[in-house]
Amino acid sequence: MTSTLNDIETLHHLIGGEAISTANRTGAVYNPATGEQTGTLPFADTTTLGHAVDIAAAALPGWRATGMAKRANIMFNLRQIIVARRAELAAIVTAEHGKVLDDADGEITRGLENVEFCAGLVHHMKGESLEQASTGVDVSQIRQPVGVVACVTPFNFPVMVPLWMVTTAIAAGNTVILKPSEKVPSAVLWLAEAFREAGLPDGVLNVVHGDKETVDAILDEPRIKAVSFVGSTPIAKSIYTRAAANGKRVQALGGAKNHMVVMPDADLDAAADAAISAGYGAAGERCMAVSVVVAVGDIADDLVARIGQRIKDVKVCDGTTPGADMGPVITAASKQRIEGFVAGAAAEGATVVVDGRDHDMPTTGFFTGPTLVDNVKPGMAVYDEEIFGPVLSVVRVDTYDEAVELINNCRYANGTAVFTRDGRTARSFKFDIEVGMVGINVPIPVPIGSFSFGGWKDSLFGDTHMYGPESFNFYTRRKVVTERWPLPSESQITMGFPTN
Numbered sequence: 001m002t003s004t005l006n007d008i009e010t011l012h013h014l015i016g017g018e019a020i021s022t023a024n025r026t027g028a029v030y031n032p033a034t035g036e037q038t039g040t041l042p043f044a045d046t047t048t049l050g051h052a053v054d055i056a057a058a059a060l061p062g063w064r065a066t067g068m069a070k071r072a073n074i075m076f077n078l079r080q081i082i083v084a085r086r087a088e089l090a091a092i093v094t095a096e097h098g099k100v101l102d103d104a105d106g107e108i109t110r111g112l113e114n115v116e117f118c119a120g121l122v123h124h125m126k127g128e129s130l131e132q133a134s135t136g137v138d139v140s141q142i143r144q145p146v147g148v149v150a151c152v153t154p155f156n157f158p159v160m161v162p163l164w165m166v167t168t169a170i171a172a173g174n175t176v177i178l179k180p181s182e183k184v185p186s187a188v189l190w191l192a193e194a195f196r197e198a199g200l201p202d203g204v205l206n207v208v209h210g211d212k213e214t215v216d217a218i219l220d221e222p223r224i225k226a227v228s229f230v231g232s233t234p235i236a237k238s239i240y241t242r243a244a245a246n247g248k249r250v251q252a253l254g255g256a257k258n259h260m261v262v263m264p265d266a267d268l269d270a271a272a273d274a275a276i277s278a279g280y281g282a283a284g285e286r287c288m289a290v291s292v293v294v295a296v297g298d299i300a301d302d303l304v305a306r307i308g309q310r311i312k313d314v315k316v317c318d319g320t321t322p323g324a325d326m327g328p329v330i331t332a333a334s335k336q337r338i339e340g341f342v343a344g345a346a347a348e349g350a351t352v353v354v355d356g357r358d359h360d361m362p363t364t365g366f367f368t369g370p371t372l373v374d375n376v377k378p379g380m381a382v383y384d385e386e387i388f389g390p391v392l393s394v395v396r397v398d399t400y401d402e403a404v405e406l407i408n409n410c411r412y413a414n415g416t417a418v419f420t421r422d423g424r425t426a427r428s429f430k431f432d433i434e435v436g437m438v439g440i441n442v443p444i445p446v447p448i449g450s451f452s453f454g455g456w457k458d459s460l461f462g463d464t465h466m467y468g469p470e471s472f473n474f475y476t477r478r479k480v481v482t483e484r485w486p487l488p489s490e491s492q493i494t495m496g497f498p499t500n
């Protein structure tokens with residue numbers, strides 16, 4: 001394994017097990033806590049991508065013929081390697097993403113859930129069969145890989161999202177081109193080396209770096225048969241459209257605006273704790289972060305006071321500092337964009353209760369503190385846009401029905417939660433709400449690895465959720481075989497359509 005904190009300065013693609021550098025186009029990688037450049041990343045052009053696809057296509061026949069037990073063994077080995085060296089991997093995540101070490105470790109745990117699920121691939125790849133479907137005729141359905149597939153991942157989960165996609169694709173017998181976010185590329189290089197160490201043959205998993213040009217080359221490459229994407233909504237939508245137009249299977253997960261409803265009967269301290277954890281954890285850069293608290297009835301003043309009270313104790317500093325709660329945001333541009341929403345909120349008629357720009361925090365790097373904005377309404381930029389930073393809005397409504405209507409009118413539908421002590425309200429919410437993942441007194445309802453993950457509406461383009469069982473559907477083609485073994489004496493001409 002080569003990628004450590006000491007040698008990330010000059011990064012490379014990893015194609016067929018070989019570190020490959022291309023110099024025509026490059027990008028800079030930063031440590032967001034210091035604002036300093038820590039690496040230079042080569043961006044793949046169509047030639048480099050074509051080379052990666054050559055390698056992946058050449059590796060496909062051997063990999064899809066590899067026995068399931070051997071594949072499962074690689075998954076077990078991979079888990080061992082990651083568990084044993086998770087501190088090293090978490091440090092790489094923190095150095096490029098900025099999230100605190102604990103949070104980086106948590107992301108590794110959630111990624112491992114899918115490795116563990118995939119270790120059971122002999123079960124997930126199993127088909128089904130029906131004996132004597134007709135007289136002397138048996139029918140069976142088998143799962144086969146799609147072929148060479150591409151995975152394009154976002155900056156905010158440099159380990160978890162790649163493990164959610166790539167591990168299943170590989171377990172199902174595909175070979176993979178993985179294009180990680182150009183902002184956080186080192187964790188994926190570490191993972192690719194871990195896969196090799198676990199016994200994965202070279203060429204099965206290939207890492208190419210890049211930006212739009214590289215992704216466009218992926219979308220237009222006819223030998224790539226499926227594309228998994230996670231990122232922002234406009235790009236998810238364009239990827240879905242272009243990949244589908246090119247005849248590929250595609251799942252494209254997009255952005256979010258997650259609402260947490262607090263009912264008048266809720267435990268307000270628990271709700272305030274949840275709002276802080278889910279709103280400001282990872283500096284609000286989680287697709288399942290709570291960005292809107294919907295205060296129902298007369299509890300709003302009390303709830304806002306309790307959240308505001310807790311904000312001053314949020315320790316904002318370099319993610320490697322012991323006790324750090326929140327690190328920086330990803331780039332200088334992101335900090336500027338987030339602070340622009342905060343600056344504009346009052347002019348739109350909202351009340352800035354706590355301004356994150358005044359928080360006690362380092363002056364180097366891309367830090368911005370936790371912000372709380374009250375009296376927010378649809379139509380304000382702070383409500384309508386995905387801010388993707390530590391900004392929590394409070395929308396006040398009078399009734400449960402208004403809360404549901406607000407959420408169901410939102411174009412994003414990734415996650416949502418309700419805080420209540422009433423089982424009937426919780427049950428109604430589960431039934432009424434048009435959102436893909438729902439928490440009942442759980443602010444960040446990311447499903448465990450044996451369920452699949454995905455939102456509705458503009459949070460997911462395509463019909464298949466990610467990881468878990470649905471992912472095995474996405475990464476396999478089902479083939480149905482109908483067979484009979486007649487005696488020579490039973491042969492006859494039948495010109496009619498075969499029935500039974």
Ligand code: NAD
Pocket residue numbers: 152153154155156157179180181182210211212215216230231232233235236253254255256286287386388414455459
């Ligand atoms: P992004 O859309 O900017 O980038 C995602 C990927 O697309 C990266 O690999 C990037 O290199 C590539 N890319 C960027 N611009 C492109 C373009 N014009 N054409 C083709 N490819 C392009 O997203 P991000 O900033 O890395 O990640 C944050 C976003 O991802 C947020 O919107 C967040 O909500 C979303 N997200 C969603 C989920 C989910 O499960 N729904 C999970 C994580 C993140």
